[in-house]
Amino acid sequence: MSAGREEILSAIRRSLGRGPLTGPELESLEARLAAHPRHIIPSRVDLDAGRLANLFISKARGVSASVDEIGSMGEVPAAVAAYLARENLPARLVAAPALAPMDWSAAPMLEVRSGAARETDDVGLAVAEAGVAETGTLVLASGPDTPTTLNFVPPTHIVVLPRDRIVGSYEEAWDGVRDRASRTGQPRAANFITGPSRTGDIEQKIEIGVHGPLRLHILIVGEAP
Amino acid sequence: MTAPESTSRSFPDNARAALGDAVLQRALGNLKLGFPVKRAEVVADLPEFEALRDAAKDIKNHTLAHLDAYLEIYEANVVKSGGHVHWARTANEACETVLAICRDAGASVVTKGKSMVAEEIGLNAHLDNNGIERVETDLGEYIIQLRNEPPSHIIVPAVHVTKDQIADTFRAAHEGLDPARPLTESRDITDEARNRLREKYFAAEVGITGANFLIAETGSSIIVTNEGNGDLTQTLAKVHIVVASLEKMIPTMEDAFAVLRLLARSSTGQEFSVYTTVSNGPRRPDDLDGPEAYHVVLVDNGRTAMLGSDYQDMLRCIRCAACMNHCPVYGAVGGHAYGWVYPGPMGAVLTPSLIGIAESGHLPHASTFCGRCEQVCPMKIPLTSMMRRYREQSYQSDHMGIFPRKLLGLWSYLASRPTLYRFLTRLAVGVLRLAGSGHGVLRRMPFADAWTRTRDFPAPEGGTFMDRYRRNRPT
Numbered sequence: 001m002s003a004g005r006e007e008i009l010s011a012i013r014r015s016l017g018r019g020p021l022t023g024p025e026l027e028s029l030e031a032r033l034a035a036h037p038r039h040i041i042p043s044r045v046d047l048d049a050g051r052l053a054n055l056f057i058s059k060a061r062g063v064s065a066s067v068d069e070i071g072s073m074g075e076v077p078a079a080v081a082a083y084l085a086r087e088n089l090p091a092r093l094v095a096a097p098a099l100a101p102m103d104w105s106a107a108p109m110l111e112v113r114s115g116a117a118r119e120t121d122d123v124g125l126a127v128a129e130a131g132v133a134e135t136g137t138l139v140l141a142s143g144p145d146t147p148t149t150l151n152f153v154p155p156t157h158i159v160v161l162p163r164d165r166i167v168g169s170y171e172e173a174w175d176g177v178r179d180r181a182s183r184t185g186q187p188r189a190a191n192f193i194t195g196p197s198r199t200g201d202i203e204q205k206i207e208i209g210v211h212g213p214l215r216l217h218i219l220i221v222g223e224a225p
Numbered sequence: 226m227t228a229p230e231s232t233s234r235s236f237p238d239n240a241r242a243a244l245g246d247a248v249l250q251r252a253l254g255n256l257k258l259g260f261p262v263k264r265a266e267v268v269a270d271l272p273e274f275e276a277l278r279d280a281a282k283d284i285k286n287h288t289l290a291h292l293d294a295y296l297e298i299y300e301a302n303v304v305k306s307g308g309h310v311h312w313a314r315t316a317n318e319a320c321e322t323v324l325a326i327c328r329d330a331g332a333s334v335v336t337k338g339k340s341m342v343a344e345e346i347g348l349n350a351h352l353d354n355n356g357i358e359r360v361e362t363d364l365g366e367y368i369i370q371l372r373n374e375p376p377s378h379i380i381v382p383a384v385h386v387t388k389d390q391i392a393d394t395f396r397a398a399h400e401g402l403d404p405a406r407p408l409t410e411s412r413d414i415t416d417e418a419r420n421r422l423r424e425k426y427f428a429a430e431v432g433i434t435g436a437n438f439l440i441a442e443t444g445s446s447i448i449v450t451n452e453g454n455g456d457l458t459q460t461l462a463k464v465h466i467v468v469a470s471l472e473k474m475i476p477t478m479e480d481a482f483a484v485l486r487l488l489a490r491s492s493t494g495q496e497f498s499v500y501t502t503v504s505n506g507p508r509r510p511d512d513l514d515g516p517e518a519y520h521v522v523l524v525d526n527g528r529t530a531m532l533g534s535d536y537q538d539m540l541r542c543i544r545c546a547a548c549m550n551h552c553p554v555y556g557a558v559g560g561h562a563y564g565w566v567y568p569g570p571m572g573a574v575l576t577p578s579l580i581g582i583a584e585s586g587h588l589p590h591a592s593t594f595c596g597r598c599e600q601v602c603p604m605k606i607p608l609t610s611m612m613r614r615y616r617e618q619s620y621q622s623d624h625m626g627i628f629p630r631k632l633l634g635l636w637s638y639l640a641s642r643p644t645l646y647r648f649l650t651r652l653a654v655g656v657l658r659l660a661g662s663g664h665g666v667l668r669r670m671p672f673a674d675a676w677t678r679t680r681d682f683p684a685p686e687g688g689t690f691m692d693r694y695r696r697n698r699p700t
Contacts, residue, residue, distance in 0.1 A: 003402035004312035004313060004314045004318060005312040007314055007522070008296075008312050008314060008529060009297070011525070011529035011530070012292050012471075012532060013293055014292065014294075014529075014533075015529055015531075015533035015534070016293075016532060016534035019226055021294045024672040026294060029298075029476075030298075032332050032430055033298070033441065033442045033477060035478055036476075036477040036478065036479045037479060038484065039479060039480070039482070040276050040277055040280055042271060044271075044485070045508070051426055054356060057498075063495075063499075069618070087490045088565060098515075115513060116514040119423065119424075119427055134496075134497075135497040137497055141381045142512060142514075143509075143511075147512070147513040147514045148460050148515060149460055149461070149514045152456045152457050152460060153326070153461075169480045169482075171478075171479055174479075174482070176306075178478075185509070186306060186505045186506075187505065188505055188506060188507070189460070189502060189503065189504055189505070189507055189515065190505075191456070191500065191503075192497070192500070193497065193499065194495075194496075194497045194499050194500075194501075197453035197499055197500070198451050198499055198541055199415065199451060199452050199453065200259070200381060200382055200493060201382075201383055202364070202390050202391060202414055203252070203255050203387060203411070204247060204259040204260070204381065205411050207411045207412060209415070210364060210415055210451075210452040210453060211422060211423075212363065212452060212453020212454075212457070212499070212500065213421055215398060
């Protein structure tokens with residue numbers, strides 16, 4: 001519908017009382033896009049790494065996520081098995097291909113499949129690009145090793161977050177995504193996830209667990225500084 | 226045309242019926258105690274909130290002043306990521322475009338996330354009338370789809386429905402389940418909706434969502450949700466269609482983050498919504514999931530005419546609903562009384578801008594001008610002054626009834642003759658004080674039964690303002 005395109009663009013210009021932008025005006029917009037300046041970052045994230053991690057944990061718990069801290073990636077299988085046993089959940093999971101190759105022998109009872117999530121999957125295991133302390137938000141990016149369906153289809157969502165990926169603001173997290181995109185291309189999806197799914201649609205009473213995950217468990221991996 | 230018809234002309238009757246509807250009044254009571262309280266808490270917890278409002282206003286003003294250029298840059302970046310952009314001048318063009326994409330995809334089942342612009346263009350009826358099985362996946366939208374009602378609020382579309390009514394609706398609509406099953410708790414209802422909708426996500430050929438932002442820098446679209454239905458809708462279908470009006474444009478992710486810090490806080494009183502999803506084109510060659518095709522339908526439907534007009538500021542609106550959550554009029558009559566897609570103070574400005582003041586002349590009058598809407602608007606939209614401007618327009622045109630016009634004419638005659646005005650007001654105050662003596666209120670008043678039918682009129686306590694001013698003025 002290219003007639004529509006030209007008509008809409010010229011209607012905008014007519015309303016703004018000018019013609020198409022050219023020369024320095026257009027260049028200044030392009031320069032703004034290239035520089036993508038930050039606006040105000042809340043001062044609550046002006047913290048050292050240890051306090052930032054504490055803020056992340058308290059914010060994540062505040063939105064009904066659960067959080068465990070473990071020392072190394074090698075401890076992930078046992079920590080996942082322990083969480084599922086504790087919550088009385090099936091010991092069957094689908095893991096992001098980025099995580100599946102790890103040594104799962106420490107959790108012999110766990111049934112682990114690698115790939116995207118299917119309708120029948122009970123537990124999805126994913127890995128985060130970043131954790132934003134400001135609001136306890138996880139950032140996950142899609143890719144061949146990190147399918148998006150893991151984050152939404154299974155009723156239980158477990159996310160591995162390396163401790164050194166905890167940052168203060170969304171902007172810092174996005175710098176990482178943008179940096180990687182400049183090398184390997186834009187991810188199809190970037191998901192900012194703050195707690196398990198919820199609704200207030202029934203008489204404004206908050207109900208946790210709607211169409212997305214009913215529970216979100218975060219494993220922070222790495223020794224505290 | 227598929228665009229929804231308005232009943233805004235009968236706002237006074239709609240409002241009267243709403244005030245007498247006990248079930249509706251109970252449902253609206255939940256709203257007043259919920260969102261405003263939570264909003265106040267999270268705003269108090271962010272000292273930068275006021276400064277962010279100014280920043281967000283500047284960002285949107287900058288974007289609107291360069292909207293053509295940003296749209297072109299955005300389009301080029303969508304194409305670069307493998308997506309398609311369609312430009313729709315009218316509601317009808319937008320609906321036809323979406324339908325054509327659905328047909329090309331061979332779609333029989335279409336899942337849909339909540340989208341106010343889809344309501345505005347009448348997309349639901351258009352798909353239904355053309356043999357597409359449309360499944361609303363937002364819980365509130367699903368409830369009102371089953372009840373065959375329009376939304377009554379822009380973020381909690383079923384706010385007018387009580388839990389018992391939802392249970393009845395589910396029992397009637399969901400065949401094959403035990404009729405005696407308990408649906409007394411929100412949990413039961415939520416679980417039943419979850420189970421019903423699960424299979425649809427996987428069956429749908431097309432998933433339709435709206436957008437909270439379109440990012441020029443990358444050609445991405447952003448949706449902000451809590452339930453996870455929007456993500457299931459757009460990730461599991463073979464084709465993802467984004468329907469978005471032109472003013473959703475924003476230059477960069479940094480700009481979006483500034484506005485996002487305001488959106489959930491203003492809206493539901495959350496610090497951040499559960500899911501903020503940035504989508505960019507179709508699945509990549511090595512991806513294991515995601516849609517195979519990605520389409521954006523850009524909808525004008527009146528926006529270009531608002532640009533450069535007295536109502537341009539309304540294009541900053543991010544649809545957070547803070548204005549209606551805090552509005553005494555909305556809180557008393559609910560969203561359906563407004564008679565079209567957008568209720569509350571934002572609707573009282575946007576509706577005349579989109580469907581004309583002739584059709585919606587009552588809406589800018591549906592305000593006490595208490596100004597709470599402006600105080601809480603994260604984008605600092607001057608809602609009351611725009612409503613006032615529409616009141617002037619409706620007075621100047623022939624759309625106002627003869628009685629209010631005569632009355633306003635009489636008032637302006639008196640107001641421009643101070644001696645006569647003071648004499649008459651002094652007389653009126655004396656009479657009203659006598660009439661209300663003993664009670665302090667008047668239960669009936671000549672020419673004002675529209676007021677006294679539903680509430681008492683407070684009797685004057687002293688003299689006129691001018692008399693008291695003169696008496697108390699420091700010398």
